[in-house]
Amino acid sequence: MSATPADVDQDVLAETLAVAGRLVGGPLRAVGQPFPGSRRTLVVRTVDPSGRSFVVKRYLSEEGWEAYAREASALEALTGVAQTPTLVAESSDPRLVVMDDLGDGTHPADALLGDDADRAAATLSGWATAVAGLHRAGHQVRDTFEAGVLARSSQPVDVDYLPAHLAEAVSVWNRLAAALDVAVPDGTFDVLASVPERFRVDACSLSAADMCPDNNLVRDTRLVLLDFEFALWRPIVWDAAYLRVPWPTCWCAWSLETSAAEVALGRWRDAVAVEWPEVLGSHFDHDLDLATEAWAWLAGSWCLAGLVDGEPQRVNPVKPMPRMPDRVLRFLRTAAAGRALPELAEVALRLARAVETTYAATDVPLAPAFTGGAFR
Template sequence: MDSIIRAALRTASEVVGTAAAEPVVVGSSPRSVVMRCLLGDGAGSVFVKVFSKTPEGRSSFTSEAAGLSWGLGGPALLGADTEGLVVVMEDVGPAPSLAEVLVGADASVAARGLREWARELGRMAAASVGRRDEFDKLRKRYRTDGVWSGDEPWIERNGPEFLAALEADGIAVPAGLATELRRIATAGEHAYAAFTPGDPCPYNALVAPGGVRLIDFELSGYLPVFLIAAYCRSPFPSCWCVYRMPDEVLAEVERAFRTEIVGALPQLADDAVWEAGMRWATAVWTVDATAYWLRRVTAGDGPMQPERSTGPTRRQVLRYRWERAEELLVDGDYPAVRDAAGALLRQVGKRWEIPALPVYPAFA
């Protein structure tokens, strides 16, 4: 690790034209290490992010550098080195994450932070509509040997895995489910594509004095806009910091996002179009969560974040996804997915005998 940090500091110093020193590691994953470093000319500090030389690390470097260099949001990119897989970016300063605010005690601060988060996510998406070619050019500029994760057919792949998970747990497969899963993978909602940082979870949103700043663009790219908006309706479908939210707060957050994106895609002002797309997104994320988690939690439960011994458990969050599917898939678009979620609730969720997913502490 020390040799990696030293090499990253040398590269960062070359990128910014002055010495970067006194690194403090502020985050790490198998893909990357993030450090706050002081600049030798007294000009303050920067974030230096060095990526692993694995395929996942190379892909994450490309996405981070391309996403930040576009300037639609996130910290300002100061430089990137494709050989060392190092990104140097603006230090956005000390600020609590939205996750910290949501598990705090101030409901008004939490609600305001959520609205600002949704507006920023929506503003970024709206600014990207019709500009996919620009982003692809940026990706080519920072391309290494990695394969972008966004190219993976994850929605299509989840269908067979969802069916296999049901069968492994002894759940009768509802009639027509295989056909619905194929339709989900080819639905027309794919046409409404927009840019996302890729992991817009509350721990990747800093509640700064000037407004929420989104960070971590390692998975940045284009997605159907409804898959992004679903983070507002059934909060944070790919995240670990998941609790319930009051219905009125969810409605405000979704409205904040939708107001921004409608400016670029006015057809989404039509409630029928919007609701159909959101039902599709609910089905996609329900299938995704079940395909990934069901067999992993069969033997036992545990916290969503292994490093944290408190907070919601995996079974609680997975059961909540099934509950939301039953609540939201009510207009007949995906009856087999809804039936599957109901069967999972009655046959698996009830068997677990776990408390309901709690409300975010800030709203409790």
């Protein structure tokens, strides 16, 4: 759920500004309202008496220790080598980071929700180019990132938590299939836990993980990646597949015009091939199919679980998103392609039919920019 300015605890805001001010050597005042975002964090633009501007991000939840460890470590490791905010200062108690202020700008979600197909396509390619830059730079900073996470963590941390999510999805899908009255043999979903072992190309790097179309800032011709609280080390194909699913962990999950997505993916492959030539070959084609279908199963389990459990569906006019049943249907139809996980294709098709019937699910519309600026 997104926070609004009225949700902000003024005592927490005052403490955050005071701590950040001590870190940068002078008092800070908030400029405008805190940025809308997750209840897990408080993000506010600040300015010191000299006029220098910073962005302060504080981690509020009980699990904030891990988000702080990941984000501070990623920003520290990437400073000067990737298009990310610069880590200016940090505090472990309370947990917060101070970053340089990149100013205002737009992001690909703005373009996708707009009415200009050419702009949306160009911004997609810009996103892909920026992600490729992160992968090339992040490939060199594994030791720094992992050491930073270890030093900042109060508890053990899995640097790559995606295998654990896939293993968990096995039992979740067994429960969801039963809820939809779709009979499956024992062990049907076990293959999901083996996905990390099936990739054929060894190409890993630091990833922001939540590579959504609004977790970045377009300034002039440069796209800067933001939000590293879920940062991890993993195969780069997981990020590339965001253009194929698309956007498995994001609210702005409208369908993409196929040619625009493929052009962006081609830009990404050409750029990272400087570091990993194998991404231009057939083995990486296989890995893309595998990551796409695995994302479909993983994100599909998250979305369908909310429907089955009767969780209220979020409505945010500022961040319009597709209907959740429609997203689940798209995930299952993607999984039903079965190019990389053929053993799950038939059950995906049966689950898709059940979702269509139970939740009146239909196709996820194209992003408005590809339909003349209207939701269709």
